Amino acid sequence: MQPLKRFQSFLLLALLITSPLVVRADITVALTKGFVKKFKDKATVPTTFQVDKHHNKPNPIGGGSDDGDVHIAGRDSVVKLPMVAEIINGKRESDTFDFLMGMSAGQSIPLVGVCRLWFEHPGNEDQIMGQTVPVPGNTNPDHIFEFHPVAKFGNFDCLDSFLPIADQSNEFRGHPADKAFASYEQRPGTITQSNTAIMIMSNKAGFNYTDFEMRLTGNPKDVGDGFIVLADVFMPGAAANADPLTQEPRRMIFVKGSKPADKVATMSKGGKLHVLGIPRVNLNEVFAVANGLQGHDEYSEGGLPYEMIIVALLKD
Amino acid sequence: MGLFNSTMLDVIIGLIFVYLLLSILCTAANEWVATLTRRRGELLRKGIHQLLENQKIIGEENNDGFLRAFYRHPLITSIMHDKNHPAYIAPRVFAAVVTDLLTAAKPGSIEFNDLEVGAKGLPDGQVKKSVLAIVQRSDQKLEAAQAAIEGWFNDSMDRVTGWYKRRTQIWTLIIALALTVVANADTVQIVRRLWQDPVLRAAVVEEAKVRAQKPPPTLSVEYKDEDDPTNPTVTRNKGNTLSGKERELVGQLLGWHGPFLTNLGWTTLVGWPLTVLALSMGAPFWFDLLNKFMNVRFAGKSPDEKPK
Numbered sequence: 001m002q003p004l005k006r007f008q009s010f011l012l013l014a015l016l017i018t019s020p021l022v023v024r025a026d027i028t029v030a031l032t033k034g035f036v037k038k039f040k041d042k043a044t045v046p047t048t049f050q051v052d053k054h055h056n057k058p059n060p061i062g063g064g065s066d067d068g069d070v071h072i073a074g075r076d077s078v079v080k081l082p083m084v085a086e087i088i089n090g091k092r093e094s095d096t097f098d099f100l101m102g103m104s105a106g107q108s109i110p111l112v113g114v115c116r117l118w119f120e121h122p123g124n125e126d127q128i129m130g131q132t133v134p135v136p137g138n139t140n141p142d143h144i145f146e147f148h149p150v151a152k153f154g155n156f157d158c159l160d161s162f163l164p165i166a167d168q169s170n171e172f173r174g175h176p177a178d179k180a181f182a183s184y185e186q187r188p189g190t191i192t193q194s195n196t197a198i199m200i201m202s203n204k205a206g207f208n209y210t211d212f213e214m215r216l217t218g219n220p221k222d223v224g225d226g227f228i229v230l231a232d233v234f235m236p237g238a239a240a241n242a243d244p245l246t247q248e249p250r251r252m253i254f255v256k257g258s259k260p261a262d263k264v265a266t267m268s269k270g271g272k273l274h275v276l277g278i279p280r281v282n283l284n285e286v287f288a289v290a291n292g293l294q295g296h297d298e299y300s301e302g303g304l305p306y307e308m309i310i311v312a313l314l315k316d
Numbered sequence: 317m318g319l320f321n322s323t324m325l326d327v328i329i330g331l332i333f334v335y336l337l338l339s340i341l342c343t344a345a346n347e348w349v350a351t352l353t354r355r356r357g358e359l360l361r362k363g364i365h366q367l368l369e370n371q372k373i374i375g376e377e378n379n380d381g382f383l384r385a386f387y388r389h390p391l392i393t394s395i396m397h398d399k400n401h402p403a404y405i406a407p408r409v410f411a412a413v414v415t416d417l418l419t420a421a422k423p424g425s426i427e428f429n430d431l432e433v434g435a436k437g438l439p440d441g442q443v444k445k446s447v448l449a450i451v452q453r454s455d456q457k458l459e460a461a462q463a464a465i466e467g468w469f470n471d472s473m474d475r476v477t478g479w480y481k482r483r484t485q486i487w488t489l490i491i492a493l494a495l496t497v498v499a500n501a502d503t504v505q506i507v508r509r510l511w512q513d514p515v516l517r518a519a520v521v522e523e524a525k526v527r528a529q530k531p532p533p534t535l536s537v538e539y540k541d542e543d544d545p546t547n548p549t550v551t552r553n554k555g556n557t558l559s560g561k562e563r564e565l566v567g568q569l570l571g572w573h574g575p576f577l578t579n580l581g582w583t584t585l586v587g588w589p590l591t592v593l594a595l596s597m598g599a600p601f602w603f604d605l606l607n608k609f610m611n612v613r614f615a616g617k618s619p620d621e622k623p624k
Contacts, residue, residue, distance in 0.1 A: 026604050028535050030550075034543030080545050124601070128537055130545035132477040197537040197548070203604075 026188070027122040028201040029081070029144045031129050033290075036198050039115050040283040043226030043255045043309075044151055047078040049085060049111040051103050053139045058090025058097065061170045067209060068165045068172055069148075070097060073136035076111070079145050080130050084121075085113050086148040088311055089161040096156040109154045113147020114255055114309050116280040119187075119205045120146075129197075148278065149311055151255055162258035164276065164312045165209075173314075174276050177212035177235050181245040184279050189304025193290040200286060202304050208278055211314060213238060215272045217249040220264050227254040227264050233308075236274050237316060251282055251307035260310045274316050277308035322613075323511070326521045329609050330510040330569075331503070333524035335594045336602035337558055337566055338495060342595050345491045346484065347551075356480060356549075357401035363476040364405070367469070371441035373417075382417065382443050389413045404547050406540055407466040407473075414465055418447065428458040470546055477547070492595035499570040500579055502587030503594070506569050520565055521613070527562070528603075528610045535600075 039045060054072040061068040070090035076083050087093050103109070123142025134141075150158045165172035174180075183206060190201040214231035221228050231252050232244035252275075254261035260275065267273070285305035293299060350356070364386070371382035378384060386392060391413050395402045418434035419426045432451055438444040450468055454460035495501065510517050538549045558566070572579050594602075 026600065030535070030537035030548065032539050032542050032545045034541070035545065037542075126535055126550075126600075128535075128548050128550060130539065130548045131550075132474045132481065192536065194536050194538045196539040196542040199535065199537060 026190075026201050026203050027119065027124070027144070028126045028199050029117065029122075029128075030126070030197050030199045031117075033193070033196055033198055033287075035079070035129065036283050036287045036290075040287045041223050041228065043114055043223065043228075043253050044112050045078055045115040045147065046110070046112045047076040047147075048108050049077075049083075049113075049147070050075045050106060050108045051100070052105055052136050054100055054103075055090070055139050056101070058087075061091075061165060061167050061172050063172070066172065068167070070100070071139040072100065072150075073139050073141050073143075075133045075135075076147075079115075080133065081127050081145045082133050082136070082141055082143040084136075084140060084143050084146045084148075085111060085150050085153075086146060087153065087158055087161060088149040089163055089165055091167055092163070093156070093158055093161050096153050096158055099154065099156060110152075111147060111150060111154075112152040113150045114253070114280075115283075116146050116148045116278065116309060117144060117200075117283070118146070118278075118280050118306075119144055119202045119304075120208060122202075122204055148309075149255075151257070157257075159255065159257040162255065162260055162311050164314055172209070174209035174211035175207045177210055177233060177245055180207035180210035180279075181212070181233055183207050184306050185246060185303070187304035187306065189281075189302075191286055191289045191293070191299045193293050198286060198290045200281060200304075205279075209311075210277055210279070210308075211236060211274075212245070212277065212308075213272060213274050214252055214277075214308075214310075215244075216264075216267060216269050219268050220254070222265075224256075226256045227261055228252070229254070229264060229267075236314070251284070252277070253280070253307055253309045255309075258311075260313050263313055264310075273310075274314045275308075275310045276312040276314055277310050279306045280309055281305060282307040323514075323517070325609065325613055326517050327507060327510045329524050329606065329613060330517055330520040331506055332602055332606045332609060333520055333527065334501070334506055334566065334569055335591075335597075336527065336599060336606055337562055338492075338499070338501060338591070339595050339597070339599035339602050340558065342488060342491050342495055343599050344557075345495070346487050349487055349491070350484070354400055354403075355483060356403040359476050359479050359483070360403060360405065360473075361401040362479070363472050364410075367446070367472050368443055371443035372439040374437070374439065382438070382441070385417050386413055389416065391416075403549070404540055405469075406544070407469045407546060408462075410469040411462045411465040414443075414447070415462055426458065428454070428456050428461060431458060431461055473547055488598075489592065489596055492592045495595065496588050496591045499566075500572050501570050501591045502584055503590040504583035504587035506587075508583075509569055516565075516568055520569070523559075523561055523565055524606060525610060525614070526559075528607050 051072055052074045055070050058070045059068055060066045068088065068090055070087040070093070072085040074083060074085065087096060090097055121140060121142055122144050125142070127144050149161060152158060187205055188202055192199045213234040213236045215234065216229055216231050218230045229252050230249040232249050233246045234242055234244060254264050263273065282305040289299050289305070365383065368383040368386055369380050372379060373381035373385055391409055395405070415426070415431060419430045421434065422430045435444055435447040435451060446468065447465070450464040451461045454464050510520065536551050539545060540547065
């Protein structure tokens with residue numbers, strides 16, 4: 001064999017051997033239809049959360065992944081999937097954080113968190129609601145579902161953390177809207193159903209926090225624990241006649257009691273807000289799609305349905 | 317010509333295709349073994365035994381009297397199939413049967429006290445200890461006590477699911493090893509054959525293209541009840557069959573040719589373990605990877621293709 005061919009053969013084998021490390025397969029998350037039906041139009045999920053691992057200090061505030069969050073990995077009694085709860089603005093939530101630091105591993109606590117299904121850390125294995133959730137080995141185990149942000153931790157109200165993520169010297173701004181929404185709009189997603197379950201398949205997603213301007217295309221709807229409103233998405237400060245960054249208006253989710261929710265409750269169609277948001281799978285659309293499927297058909301044409309959780313109002 | 321010319325790419329696609337087909341066979345065999353050994357039902361039986369064994373009941377000398385009574389209860393016998401253990405028992409059925417056995421002396425409707433008295437009335441044993449620990453933290457409410465018994469069962473079922481997952485992983489490795497040896501699926505030899513035979517390589521890539529266009533081997537999950545996320549039954553879609561053309565190609569790439577010992581060499585030591593590792597990744601992984609490489613392969617003109 002010639003040296004070049006030999007080298008090529010070596011590269012071929014090396015590529016295949018290392019491919020499992022670098023290539024992420026599509027991962028499926030399975031949820032009961034009852035769960036999707038119950039929470040498809042809700043902002044939050046109330047649950048009992050068993051704390052297994054947690055940060056010993058909040059993430060620093062800066063760029064990239066320095067988002068000021070406190071990660072708590074654990075297992076919960078409602079969603080029954082690998083789970084991480086994230087308190088935003090961890091430094092501001094010092095009372096909650098001090099309480100968390102005093103908790104012992106395995107201790108359970110009532111928690112209300114924004115229900116967020118997103119393929120940010122999907123890992124390599126399908127995640128099926130109700131299967132045994134392994135005890136997490138670190139604060140950020142493979143997970144598709146998270147409570148992010150946490151609204152209530154035990155008796156500690158965390159709604160006052162729904163503010164711009166900042167400390168004395170730095171402010172976390174999130175990804176630019178044009179890049180982030182271009183990615184969200186193209187996320188692959190396949191939805192299938194059985195008699196009792198809905199399966200959503202996608203792969204690893206990026207662009208966690210995004211800085212954008214939303215312009216309401218309808219009036220906010222009170223859904224009990226929050227408000228949902230349809231809005232077009234723009235770059236902050238975009239011209240009045242600019243084209244939206246999304247093909248159609250997207251649902252925006254506000255948690256009742258937070259500053260963003262207080263603000264949107266006073267607004268109506270045509271109003272605009274500069275916000276910091278994080279994406280999650282739109283379970284309402286997932287449910288509607290699954291209901292329209294015949295038997296074991298699958299749906300993937302529309303990509304992964306998503307909506308935005310509004311975590312802070314930003315200054316222009 | 318680039319380092320990764322079309323030959324290289326086609327060999328990679330061919331190898332991924334073979335891994336995918338073998339993984340599909342492996343999955344099908346694993347499902348067959350699971351059905352044959354009634355894996356889920358047997359593990360559920362083991363889980364229930366751990367909960368209810370070592371508990372006598374009044375009027376019966378057997379150490380496992382409570383367990384035997386549990387399996388004689390009409391709510392349980394009605395879901396047994398030809399004496400085979402069911403693969404699933406709803407937590408509320410378990411709680412109803414345990415409650416009924418504990419309050420057998422009280423006909424008609426029952427209250428919390430009846431349950432507590434029934435538990436206290438059992439001879440010393442595992443169930444008595446567990447149930448008393450549960451009911452004493454139920455605020456004297458029957459509903460809370462029954463929910464706690466369901467929780468006791470659910471915790472045990474989490475362990476059962478863990479056993480099932482581990483058992484399945486072990487079987488996957490065993491089947492992958494057996495398949496690799498029986499088919500002499502030596503990764504190094506497969507690469508060599510694909511590299512050296514352009515006709516075979518082209519046929520494999522063509523068939524890989526057909527396979528990539530089929531629906532992915534997605535999973536389907538079913539629960540007993542759409543509001544009850546415990547004990548999901550997970551199945552893969554029916555892509556678990558190989559077409560005639562695929563079987564023919566696999567036959568050309570794998571197998572024992574000529575005298576037994578001439579098939580074995582240094583490559584076997586590397587090639588077999590590589591194949592076993594690859595098969596343990598599962599069919600969905602290789603399907604996804606195949607699609608990615610097919611996208612690269614057919615995204616533009618092949619570097620070897622002459623301009624028209």
